[in-house]
Amino acid sequence: MSGALRIGxxxxxxxxxxxxxxxxxxxxxxxxxxxxxxxAGVLDTASSAIAxxxxxxxxxxxxxxxVGIGIPGQIDRAAGVVKHAxxxxxxxxxxxxxxxxxxxxxxxxxxxxxxxxxxxxxxxxLRGTLAYLNLxxxxxxxxxxxxxPLRGAHGVTGEIGHLPVDPLGRPCPCGQRGCLxxxxxxxxxxxxxxxxxxxxxxxxxxxVDAGDPDxxxxxxxxxxxxxxxxxxxxxxMDPHTVVIGGGLRLLGPxxxxxxxATLDTWAADxxxxxxxxxxxxxxxxxxxxxxxxxxAALAGAD
Amino acid sequence: MSGALRIGxxxxxxxxxxxxxxxxxxxxxxxxxxxxxxxAGVLDTASSAIAxxxxxxxxxxxxxxxVGIGIPGQIDRAAGVVKHAxxxxxxxxxxxxxxxxxxxxxxxxxxxxxxxxxxxxxxxxLRGTLAYLNLxxxxxxxxxxxxxPLRGAHGVTGEIGHLPVDPLGRPCPCGQRGCLxxxxxxxxxxxxxxxxxxxxxxxxxxxVDAGDPDxxxxxxxxxxxxxxxxxxxxxxMDPHTVVIGGGLRLLGPxxxxxxxATLDTWAADxxxxxxxxxxxxxxxxxxxxxxxxxxAALAGAD
Numbered sequence: 001m002s003g004a005l006r007i008g009x010x011x012x013x014x015x016x017x018x019x020x021x022x023x024x025x026x027x028x029x030x031x032x033x034x035x036x037x038x039x040a041g042v043l044d045t046a047s048s049a050i051a052x053x054x055x056x057x058x059x060x061x062x063x064x065x066x067v068g069i070g071i072p073g074q075i076d077r078a079a080g081v082v083k084h085a086x087x088x089x090x091x092x093x094x095x096x097x098x099x100x101x102x103x104x105x106x107x108x109x110x111x112x113x114x115x116x117x118x119x120x121x122x123x124x125x126l127r128g129t130l131a132y133l134n135l136x137x138x139x140x141x142x143x144x145x146x147x148x149p150l151r152g153a154h155g156v157t158g159e160i161g162h163l164p165v166d167p168l169g170r171p172c173p174c175g176q177r178g179c180l181x182x183x184x185x186x187x188x189x190x191x192x193x194x195x196x197x198x199x200x201x202x203x204x205x206x207x208v209d210a211g212d213p214d215x216x217x218x219x220x221x222x223x224x225x226x227x228x229x230x231x232x233x234x235x236x237m238d239p240h241t242v243v244i245g246g247g248l249r250l251l252g253p254x255x256x257x258x259x260x261a262t263l264d265t266w267a268a269d270x271x272x273x274x275x276x277x278x279x280x281x282x283x284x285x286x287x288x289x290x291x292x293x294x295x296a297a298l299a300g301a302d
Numbered sequence: 303m304s305g306a307l308r309i310g311x312x313x314x315x316x317x318x319x320x321x322x323x324x325x326x327x328x329x330x331x332x333x334x335x336x337x338x339x340x341x342a343g344v345l346d347t348a349s350s351a352i353a354x355x356x357x358x359x360x361x362x363x364x365x366x367x368x369v370g371i372g373i374p375g376q377i378d379r380a381a382g383v384v385k386h387a388x389x390x391x392x393x394x395x396x397x398x399x400x401x402x403x404x405x406x407x408x409x410x411x412x413x414x415x416x417x418x419x420x421x422x423x424x425x426x427x428l429r430g431t432l433a434y435l436n437l438x439x440x441x442x443x444x445x446x447x448x449x450x451p452l453r454g455a456h457g458v459t460g461e462i463g464h465l466p467v468d469p470l471g472r473p474c475p476c477g478q479r480g481c482l483x484x485x486x487x488x489x490x491x492x493x494x495x496x497x498x499x500x501x502x503x504x505x506x507x508x509x510v511d512a513g514d515p516d517x518x519x520x521x522x523x524x525x526x527x528x529x530x531x532x533x534x535x536x537x538x539m540d541p542h543t544v545v546i547g548g549g550l551r552l553l554g555p556x557x558x559x560x561x562x563a564t565l566d567t568w569a570a571d572x573x574x575x576x577x578x579x580x581x582x583x584x585x586x587x588x589x590x591x592x593x594x595x596x597x598a599a600l601a602g603a604d
Contacts, residue, residue, distance in 0.1 A: 129452070141538075143539075150540075152540025154577075156537070156540045156578060159537045159538075160537055165466065165467055166467075166468065166469055167470075168470070176568070176571070235462055235465050236461075238452075238453075238455050266478070269478070270464075270477030271477060272476035272478075273477070273478070275456075276456060277456070
């Protein structure tokens, strides 16, 4: 292993994944850590991940070319600041500067969903326009056009979770009502099926399998909500591919097949939709894909 | 006037506007014609517009560098074919090849709303990302990123008119229910206020001025529908600017001020929306702007 290596890191609410990429964009080392919350905890976690990759690759820390970090919250890339990342206990942190002080490395930040979109395009070798649909605890999307992310004016590209789609729908924490996030997200799942414990999706699917009609109805809500997101992304941006990512994708073929079947049902009722080949554009991010960490490394190299 | 001139043309349901642009992208001649419908009629109209610009600029037809045409319907740019442009009586027409045979000029086609978005960015000198909201008989949008249009995979970028936003809303001709086009478009206006004759918007505003509460309610529906479109475009794509175009913009400050006030009201109820500066991103295309013709000329030169 020779040549410069860069690091990409995905700092999530419970775990942090970091990779080392070689100059050809191949993953040559991977590490996974528990995320410690709060400003000091996140800095410790990131430093530990870099140290682990140094051991793994036999390099000294200062030999890494750069570090790109994907992280939830509102990201000011130019300033290297992350704000409002409440699920990792950060209100405002100049993460790039602080981590650069500790490590001596160039650090850049990106929104975790944007990073995942960039990484998915790279790892899945997707050309043209890619819309990445993140069905996580929250709901948002990333857009990559010919390998480059569309970042937008205020860093909120793809905040489709807060588009109202039902005037009589549930109140959303954002202050509106009937937002897409209230029907298609991990938090929506917990509302539809409150008895789910730590793995609400698995518990819900077990209940569906056991023939519980309420569970089937709850799962149907979720599937239709996710299909609505795909329709939205296709009509607004006409991507070649819509990649389903986020924790809910781990529900597996039942979710994805349900999304495709729902899109086909809608197309059967609408000549307009049938021309758009909605279900044919849907792909799924692999369960173990390090897309966000890889994308963060690639975005950091820009 | 020296140097190469290119032509841009906006073929609409009732009128056709054509411009000649110099190499710096300045409009040096303009002509407006009644559009004759059907394949033969559209070819005649386009030929007449080119002849009129030749007279106006003192050039022979073959001296023009190229012709770009913005036209409604589904456009296959590579093949130079327009399909399903029903409001000008065209089901399928290889317009580029036919007009090239007649004139000897290079002809390229573009969707009229995409052309208008490109032209608006040029004429209004807008940098960054522009979402162009076409409030015409139908409803759609165009997206321009740093001067280049986002065309998408199937030529349907910006078909936001057929996004359902109310499960209990009106049936839409597309086969779905409660689509944005059923609340924010010229056809929506005619549904809300059927007694409008040839100028339904003006008749509606007169009735509002006369104190008719039903007219005020109908106008309010339209304003909220248009504001919903702006919110959608901002959340999905985070553009620096949303430009309101299309025939409904001719309703003037009442519509635009209404849209901005509605967005501000929503922001007051939602900390999330209030950070997005929705109303501050809204601008209006000038009533007499030749944006679609200018954009078609610029797109043709690509």
